[in-house]
Amino acid sequence: MIPAEQVLAELKEMRAHDLPTHGGRTMAYVYDSGLAGLDELGAAAHALASSANGLDPTAFPSLLRMENEVVATAAKLLNGGFGQVTSGGTESCMLAVLAARKARPDIEHPSIVIPVTAHAAFHKAAHYFNIRTIAVPVTDGFVADPEAMRAAIDDTTVLVVASAPSYAHGVIDPVEEIAAAAADRGVRCHVDACIGGWVLPYFAQLGVRFKPFDFTVAGVTSISVDLHKYAYCPKGTSVLLHADASLRRSQYFASAEWPGYTMLNSTMQSTRSGGPIAAAWAVLRHVGEDGYLELASKTLAAVRELRAGIEQIDGLRILGDPASTLFSIASPDIDLFGLADQMRTRGWFVQPQFAFQNSPANLHLTVTAANRGNEQLFLSDLRDSASAAVPAEISVDALKGLDAATLTSDQFDTLLSAVDMSKGMAAVNTLLAAAPADLRERLLIEFLGRMYS
Numbered sequence: 001m002i003p004a005e006q007v008l009a010e011l012k013e014m015r016a017h018d019l020p021t022h023g024g025r026t027m028a029y030v031y032d033s034g035l036a037g038l039d040e041l042g043a044a045a046h047a048l049a050s051s052a053n054g055l056d057p058t059a060f061p062s063l064l065r066m067e068n069e070v071v072a073t074a075a076k077l078l079n080g081g082f083g084q085v086t087s088g089g090t091e092s093c094m095l096a097v098l099a100a101r102k103a104r105p106d107i108e109h110p111s112i113v114i115p116v117t118a119h120a121a122f123h124k125a126a127h128y129f130n131i132r133t134i135a136v137p138v139t140d141g142f143v144a145d146p147e148a149m150r151a152a153i154d155d156t157t158v159l160v161v162a163s164a165p166s167y168a169h170g171v172i173d174p175v176e177e178i179a180a181a182a183a184d185r186g187v188r189c190h191v192d193a194c195i196g197g198w199v200l201p202y203f204a205q206l207g208v209r210f211k212p213f214d215f216t217v218a219g220v221t222s223i224s225v226d227l228h229k230y231a232y233c234p235k236g237t238s239v240l241l242h243a244d245a246s247l248r249r250s251q252y253f254a255s256a257e258w259p260g261y262t263m264l265n266s267t268m269q270s271t272r273s274g275g276p277i278a279a280a281w282a283v284l285r286h287v288g289e290d291g292y293l294e295l296a297s298k299t300l301a302a303v304r305e306l307r308a309g310i311e312q313i314d315g316l317r318i319l320g321d322p323a324s325t326l327f328s329i330a331s332p333d334i335d336l337f338g339l340a341d342q343m344r345t346r347g348w349f350v351q352p353q354f355a356f357q358n359s360p361a362n363l364h365l366t367v368t369a370a371n372r373g374n375e376q377l378f379l380s381d382l383r384d385s386a387s388a389a390v391p392a393e394i395s396v397d398a399l400k401g402l403d404a405a406t407l408t409s410d411q412f413d414t415l416l417s418a419v420d421m422s423k424g425m426a427a428v429n430t431l432l433a434a435a436p437a438d439l440r441e442r443l444l445i446e447f448l449g450r451m452y453s
């Protein structure tokens with residue numbers, strides 16, 4: 001056997017090459033509270049329960065109790081709901097779609113109505129469950145257009161979606177109008193508060209004004225909120241809440257069609273590690289409402305300082321009027337993919353987002369409590385990066401003749417050999433940005449296949 005210390009040393013060495021998950025320098029993917037000891041608490045709680053199996057709550061009553069307590073905390077924050085802990089935002093959104101679809105077996109070819117800014121998790125749900133997606137264009141401010149959504153609802157609609165806020169632009173959709181349009185047609189309405197659900201209620205307590213999005217809004221039938229985002233829990237936990245327990249039933253699965261153990265699942269997983277549930281329970285219990293209010297206050301201060309600073313940098317602008325903790329930065333003349341690489345060399349990760357309908361290419365920032373105190377450092381590096389940004393040395397002619405339906409491995413290899421990723425990601429992003437959506441999806445899937453052995 002290889003000694004445990006050696007294995008851990010190897011793991012640490014590998015992790016040293018990842019993006020940092022602390023300090024606020026990675027402004028997507030990770031959420032850092034900046035609180036000393038919080039990760040250690042989550043990890044210790046995870047270790048205490050990771051071998052327990054949530055598959056059978058009668059066998060592991062501790063997990064049942066912790067899950068009920070976590071869900072109750074979420075329900076208190078969002079003014080209602082009966083729910084489940086899931087593995088993440090995508091699973092919560094997919095389960096909301098599944099529950100809505102299963103509740104309407106009478107509809108042969110079901111569809112969901114979403115704003116184009118809804119998270120891609122809804123496209124994934126549609127892909128997995130063979131449901132059509134009706135994606136409705138948004139306003140110039142990137143918020144959902146409730147009248148256009150109302151018009152898109154028809155007899156095949158099983159679910160209407162709104163975001164609070166959307167990931168891409170951080171804006172909150174008009175949930176009251178969208179939920180009313182859904183209710184008028186007897187259709188469920190899901191509010192995707194995966195990223196905002198644990199911070200917006202605290203922002204409201206701090207005096208920030210925005211339109212309501214929770215269960216106080218008539219017609220809202222489910223809400224997703226991720227614990228591994230602004231509840232600062234270890235990765236692997238989200239909550240899906242339904243307005244009442246009867247709406248949740250169609251999300252559950254039981255099978256008596258085999259000779260094995262009793263198969264009864266509340267989520268997509270069957271065996272469910274107790275680790276993430278225990279970790280989330282411990283973090284929520286430790287931080288508490290006063291702790292989350294304090295974290296939200298730091299985050300709000302960072303958001304305000306960053307926004308004001310970005311708006312003063314020549315050539316950069318913020319898209320829409322973000323109400324939460326996320327920004328997207330666009331520019332008419334600066335090469336944003338080059339800018340992202342420049343930021344990377346200065347130790348920051350900002351996330352490129354491609355142009356889509358009325359949304360131009362932009363850089364996404366997720367602001368967390370850990371950004372408080374380093375705003376000016378970020379802004380000065382952003383200013384320098386904007387001056388230094390140059391377009392990647394690549395011609396989009398490399399895409400000529402490539403077709404999503406017929407792309408061969410050889411063609412993909414030729415394309416891949418044209419980019420030198422050691423120089424940064426700008427060349428890759430420039431090519432992907434120039435590819436039509438179907439080709440881009442195909443290229444990404446080819447690339448994924450090359451990465452995994």
Ligand SMILES: Cc1ncc(COP(=O)(O)O)c(C=O)c1O
Nearest residue numbers: 088089090119121167192194195
């Ligand atoms: C609004 C929204 N919905 C869904 C998701 C998907 O969450 P996850 O990455 O946890 O699956 C995200 C992730 O950022 C999100 O911001």
